[in-house]
Amino acid sequence: MIPAPLVLLWAAILRLHPGSASPRKTTCVVEQGRADCSHLKLKNVPPDLPWNISSLDMSHNRLTALDPVALGRYPGLEYLDASYNSLTVLGQGLCDSLPHLQRLSVQRNEVHQLSEGDLRNCSSLTHLDLSDNRLKFRGEPFSVLKDPHRTTMWVVDHSQHCCRTQCHR
Numbered sequence: 001m002i003p004a005p006l007v008l009l010w011a012a013i014l015r016l017h018p019g020s021a022s023p024r025k026t027t028c029v030v031e032q033g034r035a036d037c038s039h040l041k042l043k044n045v046p047p048d049l050p051w052n053i054s055s056l057d058m059s060h061n062r063l064t065a066l067d068p069v070a071l072g073r074y075p076g077l078e079y080l081d082a083s084y085n086s087l088t089v090l091g092q093g094l095c096d097s098l099p100h101l102q103r104l105s106v107q108r109n110e111v112h113q114l115s116e117g118d119l120r121n122c123s124s125l126t127h128l129d130l131s132d133n134r135l136k137f138r139g140e141p142f143s144v145l146k147d148p149h150r151t152t153m154w155v156v157d158h159s160q161h162c163c164r165t166q167c168h169r
Contacts, residue, residue, distance in 0.1 A: 037061070038081075045070040055079040059105075065091055066106075072097035079103045083129070087111055095122035103127040111135060 028037040028046055034055040037046060042061040049056070053074050063085040071077065077098050087109035095101055102124050111133040119125070 052076055057081045060084045063087055065089060066094055068093040068097040077101055081105045083107045085109055090118040092117040100124050105129040107131040109133050
């Protein structure tokens with residue numbers, strides 16, 4: 001059994017330094033238009049976030065797809081981080097639901113194929129990180145971007161060869 005004075009001392013220390021031993025977060029944290037839903041073991045995008053968020057961090061969860069309908073609840077999204085999940089596809093129509101999307105990070109997932117439909121209408125996209133996926137391209141997926149030379153893209157294939165634009169196989 002721990003002596004009472006030691007317990008009181010520990011409680012006082014925690015009050016002075018609340019972040020030092022804070023409990024693990026259990027819900028999304030929303031501050032200044034940014035929603036942090038990372039590390040929550042989520043399988044879906046939460047439906048109850050403020051509609052006007054501009055940034056959504058869904059990294060380190062259990063997503064298997066980016067559902068354009070679920071993400072469409074947040075039409076002002078400019079930044080979406082879905083890295084470190086189990087995504088197998090980007091999802092056609094993603095940019096139809098998110099017309100202002102500028103930065104999309106989906107590194108360290110299981111995306112195997114990328115086609116033209118996956119990036120259709122992504123005219124605002126300036127940063128795309130697809131690194132550490134096992135990608136195969138169907139057609140010319142980057143050709144549908146408004147200005148592919150203005151978009152920074154990181155694509156790393158399974159042999160770890162990196163490039164800033166489309167990798168040709």
